[in-house]
Structure formats: C-alpha cells, structure tokens
Amino acid sequence: MNNEKLYALTALFDTPDGIMKAADAISGQYSRFDVNTPYPVHGMDDAMKLTPSRIGYFTISIGLACMSLMLYFIFWTNNVDYPQIIGGKPFFAFPTYVPIMFEITILTGAVLSVAMMISVLFRFPNNAHPLHDSGYMKAVSSDKYGIYIEAKDSNFDYAKVESLYKELGAIEISPVYYDEEELNWTPQTWDPKFVIGTLGIAAFTSFSVYMHMNKVLFLPPFNWMMEQPRADYGEESEFFADTYSMRVAPAGTIARGFMPYTYDNPDSAAKYLSNPTVPTEENLKLGQRKFTSYCSPCHGNLAEGASRLRGQMPPGPDLRAEMYQNFEDGRFYHTITKGKGIMSGYEAQITREERWAIVNYIRTLQKAYGVPAPKEETEAVAENMDNNTEASN
C-alpha cells in the first residue's frame, strides 16, 4: 500500500439532473475532471464546456484520399499495367469505376475513422486505468452518474473538492488510488512468458502453414487437377447423339480473325513455319507478359521448370535445356498452339502475334541462361517429360 497515490476524488449522483448541475459547477473551476455516465446524457457537452467532436473532418478526408488512390489504382491496372479491351469499353471507362470508388470511400472512411478514434482519441485498448475495477466504475456502468476531479488538477484540494461534492448533493464520495509502480510498468522484451508465448505462436503458425501447403492441398478434392471429368479430343461421348465429344461449328461458320492453321505435327511446323516477328524490346515485353500469365504456372518464371502447382500437375520441363535450345521457332509455336502431352493448346487464349512473342521471349531466357545444361540432365528431363506424357494418356 505504500506505493498508492491519489488519482482522483469521485462523486456519484443518482439523477441526470444532479450530474448536469455538478458538471456545470465543476467545469468552471477545474480542468482535469471527467463525467462518467452509463449512456450519453443530453446537453452534457455544454455543461462540461467541451468543444464539439471534429472527427467528421478526418472521416471525409481519409475517405476522399483513399477514393483518389483507388481511382489511380484502377486507372493504372486498366490503362498502364495490363490494358485489356473488355466488352468494347474504352480503357479509361470512368463510369464503370464509380461503384468501386464509392465503396472504397465508405469502407476506408468508416474503418479508418473508427480505428483512429479508438487508438488516438481514446488511447484504447487500455485496461489498466486507475478507475477500472473501482466501486465507482461499477456504479457508473450500471445506474449511477459519476464525476471525478483528478489530483493532478492545479486547483485540487481534497477538503475543498469534498465539500463541493457534498454541496452539490452527491450520494457517495470516494477517492481512487493508483499504484505508481504498476502504472509505470513497461513490458520487458526478454520476459520468459513473452518469449515462450511468441515462440508458441511462431511454431503454431509455421506448423499450420506447412500442413496447409504440403499436406492439406494434396488431399482430395483439392488435388484433383489431373482427374477432372472432361471430354477429351477424339473421345467418344455419351452425351451427344452423334457420339462425338468434339463439337463442330455449323457449316460455313468462320470465327472472327480466324486464320487456318494447317500443320498437324510439330515436325512440319518446325520445317515450314518461320518466325515473322523481330524481337524488339516491345515484342519481348509482350512475350514476357503472356509468358508469365499463361506459361509460368507450370514452366516457372524463368522457364526453369519450377512449377507453382507443387505436384498437383507434373511440372513442365526446363525450357532452357540443350534440347530446347536446339528447337526451331516453328516447333515451339506449334506446341503453344496445339499443346503437347498434358499441356493443352493455347490457340483460343493467345493470339498469333503473342505466341510468336512468347517464342522470342523463351529464346531470350535461353540466351540469358547461356551454357546448356550437362547432357545427362537434359535427357533426364526429356525422359521425365515423356513419362508424364505417357501417364496422361
């Protein structure tokens, strides 16, 4: 008890009128005081001579700021980073941005204002205030109206405050003390409890992430990428009356931008197809973009065969290996177009120019890699690829 210091002298009132009178009287003489009521009492701000809350200015500024950022972000993704024509709209289709900008204004305005109010204006969470757990706090949280004057107030005098409270008709007057040592307690970095707790959380997080990435994702149905019920090219169909799973467009139909592709095997494509594009910087950038979008999930960002599918599909081969360094451009083009083994054709997704740009980009990656891999490794890769091809068939 020797560390206990006086925090404040509190008084309880049992009517809203009583607390209004008290707040009005005390706000004239003291500055470090506060009123605690179980609910907001009308007119209390005036009685306490508080200025109105200006939190609304924060809300509107943060909301509008985030809205502008969002507009810039949408503009950047749609116009700069990955321009795409969607539904014939212009790249900068402002009306279609409005709904998201509106939602972002509300979202950030609400969430950030509440966060600011709680952390900056209230300095919460704070469960170590001297008033907590006092009889005073328990009374004002239920049905009494309380006021307290802090001992730190320059005009504070115990006897004077006590008599003022009595004069105002307080039903209960009690001092609240605090333990200075407890209040000044600062967290210790090497506190064993803290260290063990942190390590425990770290271990739990690592374990659960490891289990998720390496075990859970390999349980059915998450690992069914290879076993999807589907109609393959040339397979018999039970669904269609003519038993062909491959559907043929009505006679005479020509798809927009259609160009016949007459090569039915990679060898003829390799022999007769030549690359019509020049690997300029622009062309390579296009190739890089399409490669990262369509090829990198299985072949890796640098064509090194580092599949991101982590075993759910067999990895794509290392395209920098000697065997592929010696591939003709036409052979690559044919594989992208028609697919090979379990790789499906990308005729429908990637345009002709983009396919050639991808070929150019793969060439650049091969050059950057330089020296071909040792021969045994290349064969192993090729063999691996053949196995995969067989497995899929």
Next chain:
Amino acid sequence: MHTESKDFDNDLRLEPPIVEGSRSLKEIDDAIIAPLNRIPNIKFWIALGFTLTLLMTGAVALGLSFYYGTGLWGNNNPVGWAFPIVNFVFWVGIGHAGTLISAILFLLRQRWRNGIARFAEAMTIFAVITALIFPLIHTGRPWVAAVYLLPYPNQHSLWVNFTSPLLWDVFAVSTYFTVSFVFWYVGLIPDFAVLRDRATGKIKKLIYSLFSLGWRFSNRHWKHYEMMYLILAGMATPLVLSVHTIVSFDFAVSILPGWHTTIFPPYFVAGAIFSGFAMVQNSLIVIRKIFDMEDLIPMRTLELMNKIILLTGMMVGYAYSMEFFIAWYSGNQPETFTFVNRAFGPYWWAYWIMFSCNVFIPQLFWFKKIRRNLFVMFIIAALVNVGMWFERFVITVTSLSRDFLPSSWAYFTPTITDFAILIGSFGLFFTLVLLFVRVLPAVSIAEIKAVTSKGQPSHAHIHISNGKSNEAH
C-alpha cells in the same frame, strides 16, 4: 413525461415509452444480461437442435458438392445462375433491414428502433455471411476463388476486372459486411464494459475486458463516440442503398430481356427491405418467446414493422406492375415475350407464388387486429420470405431459361442437393442468431437506458450556463 392514461394505440402522434413497465436502470441491466448468465431453458435447446440439424444437412450437401463437383446441382446451360445466385440475392436482401433499422431509422430519430437495433444489426451480419457463401461455392472451388476475387499483385501479372458488375459486387458486399461489423462492434463496446463490471468469473471478465477495450463511460469519450455513431449511420445509409443497387447491376448491366431495365436498382432495394423486415419479424417473434423479452420488444415495435412491410410490399407490387407496363409500352418484342412468359410460361407457378405472397397477402396488414396478432403476423412474414425468395428465382431463372435463341431454351429443375444447401443456409443463419442472443446482449444496454422515462435531464436543467441549444440527439 407520458402518463399511463394516454391512448398510445389510437393516437399516432403520441410516442409511448420505449420500455414497457417502469424498470430501473439496474433492472434493465439484469433483464438484458440474464440470458447470458443462466443456463438456457429447454426452448433454447430445442431451437438450437433444430437449426443445427438444418445446418448439418447443408454442410453434408456442400461437402458432397465439393467432392463430386457442382454437377450435383440442377444448374444447366443456359440456366447457369440457378440456386446459388438466387440464394445469394435473397440473403443479401435479408441483411438490408438490419442496416435500415440501425442506421436509417437512427437518422430519422425513430426511437422505437432502440429495442431491436442491435438484434437487427446482428441479423445483417449473419445474413451477409450466409450470402457470401453462395457466390463462392458457385465457382465450384471456393478455396481458390476466394483469393482470386481480390486485386493483389500476382505472378501471372493479372488484375481483376474492375469494369465488371460482378467485381463491383465483391467490393460492395465485402464493404457492407465490414462496415456493418464495425458499426455493430462500436455499439457493443459500452455493453462489453457493462458485462465486464458485472462479470463474476475470472475468464469471463478477461474476455469482456479485452472486447470492451477498457471503455470507461467517460463523457469525453461519449462525445466522439456519439459523433462517430452518427457518421457511421450516415455512411451506412448510402452504403445499404448502394449494395442492393450493385447486386441489381449484376442483372441490369447485362443485355438479357427481363434483366436489362433501369427500374432494377430501386426495385431491388425496396424488395430487400421488404424481405429483410419480414425476416427480422420472424426471428424477433421466436427470440422474444425463447428468451422472454416481451417487454423489451413491445408489441408496438412489431406493429410498426408490419406497417413498413405493408409499405415496401406495395412498392414491390408497383415495380412488378411497372415492369409489365414498360414491357408493353416499349414495344420491345423480346421484353414483352419475357414478361408474358414469366406470368404464363412454364414458370407460371413460381410467378404467382411470388405475386400473391408479396403483393396480396401483406395487404392484410391494413387491419389493426392482424398487425397486432403474433401468430398471424408470423405466418404473413414467413410467406413474404417465401415470396421474396421466389421473386429472385423468377428473375434469375425465367430470363435465363428462355433467352434470345430458342434452340438453347431449357427448363431448370433443382436437385435435392440444391434444396439441402438452401436449407443449410437457413440453419447457418438461425444458429448464428440463437448463439448471438445467448452470448451477447441482444438489446443495446446503453441505448435503451438513454430512452427510459427518467433517463435524460429535465429541460429546465439543460444548458444552464451558456444557453446554447443542443437538442440534436
């Protein structure tokens, strides 16, 4: 203020006390906190058992759908948006009543809302949680889709399509959920502090202390808190209107006859409030019985809600008629065909269930006796929910099943899995509602205390010192 002799029932200008009976503030605490501290009665366990059964039905159906794929559902080509989207729109709509009660009625100073606001907000949150499940499971692989909906920098250097109504929907519904949750939590902070100061067990006290953040009922805090609450209400109001507007854009921005109309946004919002109030009504009547809260949620509140159901029901009826009128007046053949097909085509039964439940049956609320009869209003509210579910079914399925190309027309038949998932969504929603009433104060303690008859200072005492008027609250 008010005396018992006034005739509140017949003189609509009089506002009766919000809390029936004269309870002291301490008794209000006791009454609201009681369900949290006692072991629930048998009514609660029966109700919980029932809702958990529904939930398990849905969980099993969903598990099977994940394992075998979405082929277990009735979705076909061209009706690709079948039950999942119908259920999604239905549940998002349910949520709207909560925000309407908590935000719009707050701004309009309708004090009767105080008794039901917390509960309605909780219903909003649970309804949106339930709704969010459906677009995700509709993708077939929700564990993948949940990530791809967000614009994050990825290895494929691809972004989400910001110009698509479906992405607007992602932003609208997730914003709606977040803001409703924040609004709800801000309202709960003082109540957590009440629970903290009354808690007996050590663990209970720790939990309540954590969630109360150390709230001290300080008036210097109340000042900001009240302003923040007003701002949140002010922001939630356009938000709630925008959410169902954007949901209606999912349909209206496409070019399908029956969807491509400008009446959709207001029509959807009115429908959402209509169905939401009916659902609040249904749940309130049950919860009021289970937890014996008859005097915190008086009959007058229920009656006022019935009036709103009557009003919004007529707005929905107006929208139905206006759609028909425009279909005829525009002279657009596919449009005319679609609406005639809705009412007299293969889905005529769904259309007339919708029309009678939403337009004809709520007309019974013109009678005061019916507005104040618990059993009848429960049945009517339930029928309104049925009708509003069928409204979404009619809009989604009839337009899709007969689009421009007659060769691709097909009739949609739901499977048992579809129904099981629908039942499960009700199970999830009502389980969450029951658990909420069991573990959190279902009525806002601070708000209800502020509207008790002696809760505010008498006018003579206000502003003694500077005379500035602050009657805004």
